[in-house]
Amino acid sequence: MTSISTALAIYFVLWWVVLFAILPFGVRSQSEQGQRAPGTDPGAPVKAQMLRKLLWTTLISALIYAAAALAYRAGYLDIDRLSKLFGLPLN
Secondary structure, X not given: OOOXXXXXXXXXXXXXXXXXXXXXXXXXXXXXXXXXXXXXXXXXXXXXXXHHHHHHHHHHXXXXXXXXXXXXXXXXXXHHHHHHHOOOOOO
């Protein structure tokens, strides 16, 4: 059993990884839309839709974390199995 702080740390890292994977979806740049604001980069997004992306990130992270937690409790993610999977010998 892991501690609450360890579980939160794992979820925090997972959340950021998922966020960076989700950020590019649905982004239209100013040059693609033809709506360039003076003084901005042509690649700047027209609508970033950050609230929507933050909600999706939270949902997807929770699902991945829940699946990993269930696999860990069922014994599929123990150190012996993972070391064999990655070819790392245990001393």
